[in-house]
Amino acid sequence: MTTQRIALLGNPNTGKTSLFNRLTNSYAHVGNWSGVTVDKKIGQLRGNRGQLIDLPGVYDLDPLSADEAVVARFLMEDSFDSMINIIDASQLERNLQLTAQLLEIGKPLQIGLNMMDVADHRGMKVDPVRLASVLQVDVFPIVARTGDGCDVLLSSLQQEPQPVLRIDYGSETEQAIEDILEIVDMPEMERWMAVQYLAGNRVFVDALEQRTPQVATIRKQLEQQLGRFVHAHITECRRHWAVATRAAVVTEEQTTRTNWTERIDAVVTHPILGLPIFFAILYLLFHVTFNWIGSPMSDLLDGFIAGPLSKGLISLLSTLGASPFIQDLLVEGVVAGVGGVLVFVPQIFVLFFFISFLEDSGYMARVAIVMDRFMQMVGLNGKSFIPMIIGFGCNVPGIMAARSVEEERERLVTIFISPFMSCSARLPIYAIFAGSFFATNQALVVLSLYILGIVLALIAAKVFSKVLAAEDATSLFLVEQPPYRIPQGLTLWRSTWQKGKGFVRKAGTFIFGGSVVIWLLAYTGPGGLDVNMNDSFLAMIGGIIATVLVPLGFGTWQAGAALITGFLAKEVVVSTMAIIYAVNESELGRHIAQQFTPLSAYSFMVFVLLYVPCLATVAVIRREVGSAKWTWIASLYGLFVAYGVAFIIYQTGQWLGFA
Amino acid sequence: MMDLATVPMNQPVVMTNMNHIDDRLRRRLLALGFYEGCPIIVRRKAIFQGPMTIEQQDHHQMVAIRRSDAKRIEVYVP
Numbered sequence: 001m002t003t004q005r006i007a008l009l010g011n012p013n014t015g016k017t018s019l020f021n022r023l024t025n026s027y028a029h030v031g032n033w034s035g036v037t038v039d040k041k042i043g044q045l046r047g048n049r050g051q052l053i054d055l056p057g058v059y060d061l062d063p064l065s066a067d068e069a070v071v072a073r074f075l076m077e078d079s080f081d082s083m084i085n086i087i088d089a090s091q092l093e094r095n096l097q098l099t100a101q102l103l104e105i106g107k108p109l110q111i112g113l114n115m116m117d118v119a120d121h122r123g124m125k126v127d128p129v130r131l132a133s134v135l136q137v138d139v140f141p142i143v144a145r146t147g148d149g150c151d152v153l154l155s156s157l158q159q160e161p162q163p164v165l166r167i168d169y170g171s172e173t174e175q176a177i178e179d180i181l182e183i184v185d186m187p188e189m190e191r192w193m194a195v196q197y198l199a200g201n202r203v204f205v206d207a208l209e210q211r212t213p214q215v216a217t218i219r220k221q222l223e224q225q226l227g228r229f230v231h232a233h234i235t236e237c238r239r240h241w242a243v244a245t246r247a248a249v250v251t252e253e254q255t256t257r258t259n260w261t262e263r264i265d266a267v268v269t270h271p272i273l274g275l276p277i278f279f280a281i282l283y284l285l286f287h288v289t290f291n292w293i294g295s296p297m298s299d300l301l302d303g304f305i306a307g308p309l310s311k312g313l314i315s316l317l318s319t320l321g322a323s324p325f326i327q328d329l330l331v332e333g334v335v336a337g338v339g340g341v342l343v344f345v346p347q348i349f350v351l352f353f354f355i356s357f358l359e360d361s362g363y364m365a366r367v368a369i370v371m372d373r374f375m376q377m378v379g380l381n382g383k384s385f386i387p388m389i390i391g392f393g394c395n396v397p398g399i400m401a402a403r404s405v406e407e408e409r410e411r412l413v414t415i416f417i418s419p420f421m422s423c424s425a426r427l428p429i430y431a432i433f434a435g436s437f438f439a440t441n442q443a444l445v446v447l448s449l450y451i452l453g454i455v456l457a458l459i460a461a462k463v464f465s466k467v468l469a470a471e472d473a474t475s476l477f478l479v480e481q482p483p484y485r486i487p488q489g490l491t492l493w494r495s496t497w498q499k500g501k502g503f504v505r506k507a508g509t510f511i512f513g514g515s516v517v518i519w520l521l522a523y524t525g526p527g528g529l530d531v532n533m534n535d536s537f538l539a540m541i542g543g544i545i546a547t548v549l550v551p552l553g554f555g556t557w558q559a560g561a562a563l564i565t566g567f568l569a570k571e572v573v574v575s576t577m578a579i580i581y582a583v584n585e586s587e588l589g590r591h592i593a594q595q596f597t598p599l600s601a602y603s604f605m606v607f608v609l610l611y612v613p614c615l616a617t618v619a620v621i622r623r624e625v626g627s628a629k630w631t632w633i634a635s636l637y638g639l640f641v642a643y644g645v646a647f648i649i650y651q652t653g654q655w656l657g658f659a
Numbered sequence: 660m661m662d663l664a665t666v667p668m669n670q671p672v673v674m675t676n677m678n679h680i681d682d683r684l685r686r687r688l689l690a691l692g693f694y695e696g697c698p699i700i701v702r703r704k705a706i707f708q709g710p711m712t713i714e715q716q717d718h719h720q721m722v723a724i725r726r727s728d729a730k731r732i733e734v735y736v737p
Contacts, residue, residue, distance in 0.1 A: 059690035060689075064683050064687055090719075092718075093717070094717055094720060122719065164736075229682075235690070239692075262702075265703065266703075269703055271705055271706035271709075369709065369710050369723045370705065373706070373710075426726060477723075477725045478691075478724050478725065479710075479723045480720075480722050
């Protein structure tokens with residue numbers, strides 16, 4: 001038996017990804033923000049029942065953005081056996097309009113009816129049994145957040161073919177559908193495709209008009225006959241169907257409810273307070289991450305790595321009779337390099353936890369509103385701000401999340417400026433430098449770097465928007481405001497782990513490999529093995545760079561070498577320094593304090609923030625922009641910005657008398 | 660007949676014409692249950708002519724759209 005492939009479809013913000021997590025053994029990230037499922041994810045269904053394909057949430061099969069087009073293209077081109085449609089019971093009418101389009105396809109379909117509790121609060125009683133008999137499909141009441149009902153859904157996967165839903169679109173439209181079916185020469189051409197075509201679904205318009213250009217005439221004629229947009233007519237027919245269906249299955253009752261969403265929104269999207277509140281939340285996030293939780297935990301971990309672990313390893317190695325070379329490589333190279341980065345795992349997980357919390361709660365959709373006016377000034381869109389915030393965790397998912405920005409020009413600009421968002425891999429560097437030089441104001445200094453990144457990103461956006469500006473520069477802004485939800489513990493932990501594990505994995509691969517190479521470069525030189533580090537290959541390479549860096553305040557070969565290796569992954573800057581100074585994290589700060597001044601330390605942090613995206617980010621930029629030229633530009637313009645800004649900061653600082 | 664942007668907050672109105680907005684915006688509004696003839700209410704307006712949040716009263720659907728787009732949507736006070 002071949003593995004069955006099941007597609008999971010539904011509106012954004014209906015708990016689709018939570019359901020995916022419940023039904024499969026693998027994790028997918030969940031967000032209460034339209035467009036978090038940026039790519040189709042495939043998971044193995046529990047109990048080896050087949051594969052579940054998680055598609056981006058859409059309101060309609062008619063796509064407006066790149067990630068929505070994934071759904072229409074999947075349904076048209078990919079093979080799959082059945083569909084699971086998750087429906088938000090509290091928004092039944094809207095959800096049913098998508099269900100209508102899925103039922104028109106005629107593949108086996110099951111409905112997971114989610115958020116019945118929310119509907120109850122609104123005084124709506126949805127009857128799943130009646131819904132099942134009206135639609136002639138299986139309907140399972142579920143609570144995707146807790147997993148209630150998901151097992152039942154999983155154990156009764158539908159494989160029976162479904163009767164095709166035929167909505168009567170009126171005689172003119174029905175005639176047009178028949179005409180299209182007659183002339184289109186496509187083996188798998190079906191009624192629903194003709195309907196999607198007439199409704200103006202971009203994916204089907206491209207596919208059909210390429211094969212049979214005459215279909216365009218049919219559509220134009222129909223538009224004339226109807227005297228209105230065809231899609232408006234078709235949507236209206238579907239709405240009538242949805243309203244009738246809803247009326248048959250819902251009983252309304254009057255309730256007096258306290259609407260928390262309304263109350264919270266009155267504060268966080270307040271015309272004047274909205275923006276200060278947003279920045280206060282960001283500040284709190286960093287303060288908790290660094291001062292309250294992150295630093296104490298990092299210190300504990302460092303104590304363990306520098307103490308028991310290193311000592312244990314040394315005595316183990318000498319018992320085994322390992323050569324001094326191997327001992328040095330492992331203790332001074334690997335333990336110092338990898339350990340220097342691993343100690344920041346707690347801080348990074350705490351940061352990811354808060355980002356996940358904000359995403360799942362629904363606050364991100366409000367941020368888009370609060371920021372839209374300001375983003376418009378630089379030629380962007382309030383929606384571009386969400387990829388930027390996700391970029392604080394890691395630039396890679398941030399750049400992918402830019403797909404939810406509908407306008408192609410705005411999407412490209414969002415991608416170009418994303419590397420200026422200070423990702424968590426840059427944290428270890430700030431933590432060491434800010435910890436050594438600005439111990440009392442650590443959160444404030446780090447926040448200033450994040451804000452500097454945002455400000456420069458906005459300036460860069462303005463420039464790129466000008467360069468890319470077309471004459472018909474339109475912009476689309478429409479953001480659904482989902483009700484606030486308290487993120488659920490398990491989901492939060494899973495999405496935190498999902499994001500954070502990449503960091504741990506990097507420690508085992510890039511950083512491990514990088515540490516070995518750096519240690520070897522520092523250990524060897526033109527004079528042979530075990531040279532004085534100042535005569536090593538690493539010192540030579542770093543020295544070349546250093547001459548250029550003098551005006552920025554950190555013209556040492558150590559800084560130069562660390563910056564080159566930082567291209568692999570930004571954390572490697574710390575690993576490199578730990579190896580160069582052959583110390584653990586707590587002592588690293590002391591060594592750095594001898595080589596840098598507070599001013600040059602700040603200049604160095606600014607340079608690290610801006611200079612180049614890491615290797616993984618460059619790869620994802622290449623994939624998302626699809627052009628080598630733009631990839632080069634996006635990767636390298638930061639270098640010039642970094643040099644200029646660090647130069648200004650250091651020179652102005654000196655002139656003002658800071659050291 | 661007035662445009663949506665000039666409607667005061669919390670004033671129930673009926674959407675009458677959205678022929679003059681961008682095609683994609685109209686598609687998205689239709690998909691979210693906003694159609695000509697539906698009852699809506701303005702819930703919030705952001706500062707500096709920023710976006711405004713409107714609610715479809717039949718099913719409490721809330722969306723934010725730009726003030727410049729709202730100017731091109733016609734409504735009437737029932």
